[in-house]
Amino acid sequence: MRLLFVTSEIFPLIKTGGLADVSGALPAALTATGVDVQILLPAYRGILAQCDSPQHLGSLQAFHDIRCDIYQTTLPGTRIPLLLIDDLALYDRYGGPYNHPIYGDWQDNPLRFGLLSKVAAMLSVPNMLQSWLPDIVHCNDWQTGLAPYYLKQMGSMAKSVFSIHNLAFQGNFHADWRYRLTLNEEDFQPAGYEFYGHLSFMKAGLYYADALSTVSPTYAREIQTEHFGFGFQGLLQHRAHDLTGILNGIDTDVWNPSTDPYLPNNYDEKTLASKKNVKKALQVELGLQPLASAPLLGVVSRLTHQKGLDMLVEIAHELLATGCQLAVLGSGEPALEQEYLALMQQYPGQVSVTIGYNEPLSHRIMAGTDIFVMPSRFEPCGLNQMYGLRYGTIPVVANTGGLADSVQGGVVPDKGLLPTNMTGLVMPENNPWTLLVTLRQALQIYANSRQWKQLQKQAMQRDVSWKTSAQHYLEMYQKLLNV
Template sequence: MSKKMKILFVSSEVSPFAKTGGLADVAASLPKAIGGLGHDIRVVMPQYGLIDEKYRKSLEDVLHFRTNVAWRDNYVGVKKLEKDGIINYFIDNKSYFDRDNMYENYDRDVQFAYFCRAVLEMLPKLDFKPDIIHCNDWQTGPLSIMLEDNYKKYEFYEDIKTVFTIHNLRYQGTFSKEVIADTLGIDFKYWDLGVIRHNCLVNYMKMGIMNSDLITTVSKRYAQEIKTSEYGEGLDYAIRMNGDDVYGVLNGLDYEENNPSKDKRIYFNYNKEDLSGKYKNKNKLQKEMNLPQRRDIPLIGLVSRLVKQKGIDLIESIADQLLSKDIQLVVLGTGANEYEKFFKGLEEKYPNKVAANMKYDGDLAQKIYASSDMFLMPSQFEPCGLGQLISLRYGTVPIVRETGGLKDTIKAYDPKTGEGNGFTFINYDSKEMLDEINRAIKLYTKKKKWELLVKKIIGYDFSWENSAKEYIELYSNLVRG
């Protein structure tokens, strides 16, 4: 066991309190796994007005104080709630966080600069001095440079190390250079040195990359991909400059929450020894989706944000070819209006084959994972991906493109040897994707082979324990210097 460390995990969203994507799941599950290994890890996030009342009414007042965001004098409330053995802190300021949405605001630069400064200033007041502050994505990018420029001169802060995790490099938080004086309150030299500047804008993501002690990404493959111009989103040069400090640690899955034998969100429970419950789930979902209740045809699930990154345009280009086959498709997600219209149009055209649910519904998502035979994830790029991990856990065979974490977790099925755990295609090409779907459909007709594959993939272990141990080793190396 490593020496017990103190870690503060800083995230703009944490499940189940607030969630727009996989970051929230990581911010809930990884700290729980690290805490389970004996370390004192605490989580902090904004107290959004969107947080469900059942959680807000359970928050305990801890302290309050005032802080400055450049010329602004702001109130800071700190509240806490313990969940799964982890203390979660919430930064309370209604003018910044009681909004209709979390990120699409005109003053995002101020919101998250305030959040970073409030997090740093609450620590001595809480009498909690972390060995490591672990930041996540652009919303927390300013924290490391604020720590260096404004706080390291004080004894309390001088030994604190920072880790910055890139969950999705595409979203960067870019603003005009006026925010240096107007919002960030840091020395203008950082602009001149280029460590916060990209394309003549202040870039919060680049701040985190250039000023943290260590950078991680959410899969080993993605850690290499983002060093290239194809996947680097313009910041590949910054990644390469810090290449010796960039590590890929594969995201895990909370195997307690995602357990087909106990999950209360699905219709029927099951396990790899007895798949009858999975077949009952399929029948029940078909009924609820107004699809013919047929066990003999493959049901393909798609749970996704409906954006180009997720490969929706590939599905568009082969939809009629795919739906000419004896299959069913259940879709759940929200996103670009054009893609929502596309799936609703498919549902109208193929009412006995397509069910399109243009919304976010966590319980329905779980039902789709448990009920489907196959799970489609044809991403243009995918830092890690949780969908394919959930589908494996529920015995739903993934069909994915070989990119990022998808390539790290899904290996192509070989019908001769039975090796592999899914169907994969290499190039971002709709014909290649359709070929793999057809291969999966063909295997589905061979019931014994298909059932063997289903039972095998339920037995895979992508839980958080191994990833938590990797993070602890990285933290320990940083603390030791």
């Protein structure tokens, strides 16, 4: 089975969020099952230089005024072929893959990601660059949403899968972009790529793909409701028989406390005592009081309303009055960033806030904290709670999406052992008061060393690898190809 995996970001080359982690790990897991995978990615600034001996395959006339170069290399750390779309005017820019560091989204994003989608389709029909043709084109999020449309427009024999990583980000643009992107006029309608008068990349993916997937079974059900569907619930209900929810895994080689190079000490479930050394080093690094007895709570996240982190600020004073500490890493809404920075000033030595993205520090926070806080209002899958499980850092999560599918709560007895299937704490409702009550319950378990050690071991024993998830994807592909 030949698979073209199309993505707008991939670890370790370019990352803004969980999509990069999935794109970096899932193709490797699929390769291990025998799938012949190639990955397609835009060559953002500096990416060609990060890759080993990129080979120029040739160029493609994607649109009447755009001819782009295609390079082939391998994804660093693997033998998986990586195809890079090189167009200096569109991709060689200072800033992130989607936006300018100051002025927001790039105004020509429709063209930048329309090109990604068009090239995916062009590589799926006979071409001059390579004889390899995919059986399946696996597209990810709105940035690749036009690829299933172009596949049908060009008469490709390949089947398409469109994966929804977050339905809230839709790629909706002015309708006039359909001319520049050579979309058929008659398809600009509700039974097509039109969405409330706009050209919608997400709508095109949802409407034209042969199969749909999303990143957890619970989220697959949630997005068919008005509350989580963001206007697409009717279409998703109509296509429910084509929609599969598959829980993400994590790269257990990259996220492994026993080998993690970013940690001052390594540990596993048999040497959990060494986790205390990581905690102390983290406290010193972040300017927190190095108190072994103080429960240390961690957050690594976008600081947004979706992630529920405004609720954590709201209860922070009551929470910190218990003597616990808080370490936050992330960036997002400016007002929320300022609230967290103000909290750090108010509680010196007890609260640390680092604004920005820092991969090594994210590993140390994941390993050095005791409790990981994820009160998301919606969370398609989430990966940090699984990193927490892997590192024996107990997740406290909302009862939504992939958080509900990956973390098992339970009734906590005052004394004695916890339920044997319990791996974390799940908020029964999503509001500040419930978050405070659930965190206090976690702190209560922390105070009982026997229960806490049991919970840590049960969390670390949960299988969060890609192995099972990749098998589910393989079954979906086989069903699509009638294998």
